Amino acid sequence: MTNLKPRLYTLGAVLIIAVLGATGYVWNVRQDQAESLANAPQVATAGDPAALRGQPHVVFRNTAAGESYGKVAVVPLADPDGPRAFTPASCERVYATADDAVCLSAERGLVTSYKARVLDSTWQPTQELSLTGIPSRTRLSRDGTLAATTTFVFGDSYANPGQFSTRTLVTRVDGEEIGDLEKFKLVVDGKTITASDKNMWGVTFADDDKFYVTAASGGKTWLAEGSLSKRTVTTIRTDVECPSLSPDGTRIAFKKHGDLPAGQWRLAVYDLRTGKETVLDPTNNLDDQAEWLDNETVIYGLPRDSSSDVWQVPADGSGSPQVFIPDAWSPAVVR
Amino acid sequence: MYVSLRDRPGSEEGAGTGSTVKRVSSTVVLLGVVSLLTDISSEMVASVLPLYLTVAVGLSPVAYGFLDGMYQGVSAFLRIAGGYAGDRGGQPKWVAVVGYGASALSRLAMLPAAGFAAITAVVTVDRLGKGLRTAPRDALIAEASDPKMLGRAFGVHRTLDTIGAALGPLVAFALLASVPGSYDSIWVVSFAVATVGVAVLVLFVPNLRNKSATARIGLRRALREVSSTRLRRPLLAAAALGLLTVGDGFLYLSLQERDDLAALYFPLLYVGTNIAYLALAVPMGRLADRVGRARVLVAGHGALLACYLLAALPAGGIGLTLGVLMLLGVFYAATDGVLPALVSRLVPAEARGSGIAAAQTVVALTRFASSVIFGLLWAVQGPSKSLLLFAGLLLFAIPLVAWLLRGIDRTEEATA
Numbered sequence: 001m002t003n004l005k006p007r008l009y010t011l012g013a014v015l016i017i018a019v020l021g022a023t024g025y026v027w028n029v030r031q032d033q034a035e036s037l038a039n040a041p042q043v044a045t046a047g048d049p050a051a052l053r054g055q056p057h058v059v060f061r062n063t064a065a066g067e068s069y070g071k072v073a074v075v076p077l078a079d080p081d082g083p084r085a086f087t088p089a090s091c092e093r094v095y096a097t098a099d100d101a102v103c104l105s106a107e108r109g110l111v112t113s114y115k116a117r118v119l120d121s122t123w124q125p126t127q128e129l130s131l132t133g134i135p136s137r138t139r140l141s142r143d144g145t146l147a148a149t150t151t152f153v154f155g156d157s158y159a160n161p162g163q164f165s166t167r168t169l170v171t172r173v174d175g176e177e178i179g180d181l182e183k184f185k186l187v188v189d190g191k192t193i194t195a196s197d198k199n200m201w202g203v204t205f206a207d208d209d210k211f212y213v214t215a216a217s218g219g220k221t222w223l224a225e226g227s228l229s230k231r232t233v234t235t236i237r238t239d240v241e242c243p244s245l246s247p248d249g250t251r252i253a254f255k256k257h258g259d260l261p262a263g264q265w266r267l268a269v270y271d272l273r274t275g276k277e278t279v280l281d282p283t284n285n286l287d288d289q290a291e292w293l294d295n296e297t298v299i300y301g302l303p304r305d306s307s308s309d310v311w312q313v314p315a316d317g318s319g320s321p322q323v324f325i326p327d328a329w330s331p332a333v334v335r
Numbered sequence: 336m337y338v339s340l341r342d343r344p345g346s347e348e349g350a351g352t353g354s355t356v357k358r359v360s361s362t363v364v365l366l367g368v369v370s371l372l373t374d375i376s377s378e379m380v381a382s383v384l385p386l387y388l389t390v391a392v393g394l395s396p397v398a399y400g401f402l403d404g405m406y407q408g409v410s411a412f413l414r415i416a417g418g419y420a421g422d423r424g425g426q427p428k429w430v431a432v433v434g435y436g437a438s439a440l441s442r443l444a445m446l447p448a449a450g451f452a453a454i455t456a457v458v459t460v461d462r463l464g465k466g467l468r469t470a471p472r473d474a475l476i477a478e479a480s481d482p483k484m485l486g487r488a489f490g491v492h493r494t495l496d497t498i499g500a501a502l503g504p505l506v507a508f509a510l511l512a513s514v515p516g517s518y519d520s521i522w523v524v525s526f527a528v529a530t531v532g533v534a535v536l537v538l539f540v541p542n543l544r545n546k547s548a549t550a551r552i553g554l555r556r557a558l559r560e561v562s563s564t565r566l567r568r569p570l571l572a573a574a575a576l577g578l579l580t581v582g583d584g585f586l587y588l589s590l591q592e593r594d595d596l597a598a599l600y601f602p603l604l605y606v607g608t609n610i611a612y613l614a615l616a617v618p619m620g621r622l623a624d625r626v627g628r629a630r631v632l633v634a635g636h637g638a639l640l641a642c643y644l645l646a647a648l649p650a651g652g653i654g655l656t657l658g659v660l661m662l663l664g665v666f667y668a669a670t671d672g673v674l675p676a677l678v679s680r681l682v683p684a685e686a687r688g689s690g691i692a693a694a695q696t697v698v699a700l701t702r703f704a705s706s707v708i709f710g711l712l713w714a715v716q717g718p719s720k721s722l723l724l725f726a727g728l729l730l731f732a733i734p735l736v737a738w739l740l741r742g743i744d745r746t747e748e749a750t751a
Binding site: 007010011014015018019021022025026029030033132153165195197218306 | 510513514515516517519520523524526527528530531534535538539588591713714715
């Protein structure tokens with residue numbers, strides 16, 4: 001290797017181009033972000049989030065660009081795509097009843113930490129619940145006394161294929177922990193599963209003892225019915241994820257994987273009385289725990305670019321999906 | 336002895352200054368800088384990939400796990416090909432350039448890539464690049480270093496490499512803090528850093544050929560060297576130990592299962608291991624040069640055994656968690672750079688890349704097999720019992736391997 005000088009100059013040139021190119025790009029993105037934030041169409045804001053609780057309403061996470069991105073918002077059920085009222089709470093996922101709400105929030109930093117909080121009817125935090133991992137799902141029981149949270153606790157690294165793990169906790173809203181569902185007894189076809197690769201996610205409460213949940217072990221997923229008092233989870237049917245029980249307790253809306261490629265699901269409803277299964281939205285990929293608007297309609301979130309919308313579809317499979325609330329995520333219907 | 340006996344550039348430099356403490360060759364430091372930049376670049380991407388895939392692309396963690404596991408076999412195969420190509424063409428540097436270059440370009444390909452298949456392809460190209468470059472790069476390190484201080488040379492290289500791996504996630508987090516949600520900025524900056532790394536490699540790292548090797552070796556010769564009796568026992572030892580090496584991901588998972596604190600700081604666990612590794616890579620390399628590489632390699636697995644036992648304890652706590660991370664760092668410091676240092680002295684210079692590649696491939700494949708086996712065991716009987724089983728087998732394997740490698744250090748000295 002001869003002639004150090006030209007090589008040093010070349011490196012200098014590469015270095016300058018790399019530094020200028022990279023900073024220029026990032027600076028440009030920063031400007032664009034600031035601009036689009038400034039030009040973002042303002043979502044119409046109206047009403048008092050506490051006063052709205054007197055009438056039927058929908059609580060959701062606002063995903064419209066702007067300073068209220070991520071804030072919990074409320075709209076009256078009578079005018080879901082009209083002006084929204086913002087609460088002071090910011091949540092990745094939220095669920096609410098008439099009396100309280102549960103909010104899974106992220107505090108971003110070098111180590112992003114996540115919190116689960118119970119909020120009272122005026123959206124003030126009253127209780128912190130234990131939470132580990134990236135927030136995925138949360139639900140309250142109908143009377144608002146039980147909270148369930150599901151988080152993802154990642155497997156690391158290239159060397160461990162297929163490793164991932166969820167943690168699903170059921171807690172009383174006063175903070176008393178009822179349990180980690182993976183520690184409950186899992187019964188599949190009458191046999192207790194002792195394998196430790198059990199995973200549970202996406203709780204929906206029937207009453208203050210009975211609940212439904214997704215159970216998984218050995219690469220299979222099931223709809224399972226659980227009992228908090230007996231600390232058991234019993235599977236009912238395969239290929240059901242993120243169940244959501246209808247208000248009348250007769251049907252389960254869920255995401256079905258079927259024979260789709262990895263990471264794809266469709267919204268379907270399973271009738272607990274007849275065992276009939278109906279796919280509601282055969283085109284859109286669903287990765288959400290659906291919610292029931294009433295006994296006839298299911299609502300669910302679908303991502304769109306950097307935002308997301310809440311859609312509605314008839315629960316009997318008779319109609320096509322329509323946007324219910326634009327720029328929204330994680331809806332909870334409160335009557 | 337057909338192992339090259341000529342002086343290495345590193346030793347000349349040391350002798351020239353009359354210094355008693357010999358310095359590591361500038362080529363080794365340059366290769367370390369290349370690895371540092373490349374690792375900043377790749378760890379930037381690796382640290383945001385889970386979040387990007389699940390939050391921005393909308394894949395579920397199941398699909399992510401699948402993505403993660405898919406390139407093992409191909410990467411291992413390419414490692415051998417890279418080692419052999421470097422030996423065969425006598426151009427280890429340019430084989431390494433192709434490997435580093437492929438990884439750098441894969442960052443740019445992340446910009447238009449959308450969806451599961453495209454991202455899988457891009458990530459695979461990155462891992463293939465890594466597979467291709469490792470052996471010829473290590474052959475260059477061996478070529479540029481005084482045989483007596485190979486352990487230290489590899490230690491210096493691995494230290495720089497690990498510093499890059501530790502900086503990468505920090506750069507990524509800083510970027511995401513300044514331009515929230517702009518993953519494209521991550522790919523662009525990552526590409527820029529990797530490009531500078533490739534430039535340093537192309538412009539400053541000499542393409543050290545084996546002057547002693549007049550004939551470039553053919554495939555048959557390379558195969559014969561790799562399967563020679565001198566390498567048979569080290570390869571067998573590496574295979575036995577590799578089969579009993581549980582992936583760190585599993586160790587971290589077992590820590591977070593028993594300990595909520597470890598679960599909270601899950602993303603930081605590997606940083607703890609890296610700190611121990613980078614602090615110890617050079618001292619362990621020097622120790623290996625002094626007391627024997629095989630000895631340090633075997634002792635490193637003793638640290639791994641202790642690590643399993645600590646991780647298998649039912650109760651957690653911050654002290655135990657830190658203990659596991661530190662022991663894991665000791666294990667990597669005592670093995671990762673020491674193995675190529677050991678192997679590179681057992682094959683003739685013209686087959687060095689192939690020899691190093693063979694050893695590293697054996698380790699990669701057996702560790703992969705071990706991960707699969709351990710994953711299955713974990714599913715059936717949980718982490719504690721599985722770790723204890725592996726610890727028991729390792730307790731049996733360590734003396735066996737020590738016996739297999741007896742006299743290797745002396746063989747090495749005789750050749751140097």
